[in-house]
Amino acid sequence: MCEDLTNREGGREFGSVLDVGCGTGRDLALLTERMRIPRAVGLDLQPDMLAHARARHPHLEFHQGDIRDADLGERFDLLLCVGLVLSNLHRSEDLAAATAGLARHAAPGALLLLELAHGTARPAPDLPSAYTAGPYRATADYQLDPAASTLVRRRTWHGADLPAPVEDFVTFRTVTVEEMRALLAANGWELTTTHDNRQLREGPLQGWRLTMTARRTG
Numbered sequence: 001m002c003e004d005l006t007n008r009e010g011g012r013e014f015g016s017v018l019d020v021g022c023g024t025g026r027d028l029a030l031l032t033e034r035m036r037i038p039r040a041v042g043l044d045l046q047p048d049m050l051a052h053a054r055a056r057h058p059h060l061e062f063h064q065g066d067i068r069d070a071d072l073g074e075r076f077d078l079l080l081c082v083g084l085v086l087s088n089l090h091r092s093e094d095l096a097a098a099t100a101g102l103a104r105h106a107a108p109g110a111l112l113l114l115e116l117a118h119g120t121a122r123p124a125p126d127l128p129s130a131y132t133a134g135p136y137r138a139t140a141d142y143q144l145d146p147a148a149s150t151l152v153r154r155r156t157w158h159g160a161d162l163p164a165p166v167e168d169f170v171t172f173r174t175v176t177v178e179e180m181r182a183l184l185a186a187n188g189w190e191l192t193t194t195h196d197n198r199q200l201r202e203g204p205l206q207g208w209r210l211t212m213t214a215r216r217t218g
């Protein structure tokens, strides 16, 4: 995704980037290097993620906070919110507060790159049925509830050193393009592109993840 953004926005120079839900800081470090962005800041809820990010990328700046109410007192040219960060917010008012939080940190004309779970009518054809993490493998099942705007993923992990299969599950808040267009507009963003894949291929929006860009208008 960093690569695709680099290619797409290759002509544009960014002076600063804020990665919201930066996790381990991997994407932020990669993007900053590829796009030669002089100032890079990461924000995340979880202290253990930030400890890892600081140890791994000591040249970057990281802050702990929740994008719904965070105020770093700075505005950025480029904002990232990828890896389904906002899909963890299940209530519409939280999604609105997060969109406003992103706007609070955006310079005029700033570019926002967002990734969200897509509210399709039926389970999307590209939902992954298997996952791998190091020596561990999982199969995945999904339950889509269009009325509740949720997608539940249950995974069952197997590994040679696991005495029994381990299960995990997550509930993603799903969104439609029109819902996000309205929410972004209400908070000073103009939705500029929407894709259903990280390679930004054009086509009907059928996939389970939406990759969106928006421009700060307010």
Ligand SMILES: C[S@@+](CC[C@H](N)C(=O)[O-])C[C@H]1O[C@@H](n2cnc3c(N)ncnc32)[C@H](O)[C@@H]1O
Binding pocket: 020, 021, 022, 023, 024, 027, 043, 044, 045, 046, 049, 065, 066, 067, 068, 081, 082, 083, 084, 085, 086, 088, 098
């Ligand atoms: C799945 S990880 C994605 C990490 C990274 N962006 C990536 O794509 O690899 C989601 C991250 O978002 C963070 N997060 C979730 N809700 C957040 C919020 N409201 N404000 C800031 N960070 C949040 C979590 O702590 C977690 O590190």
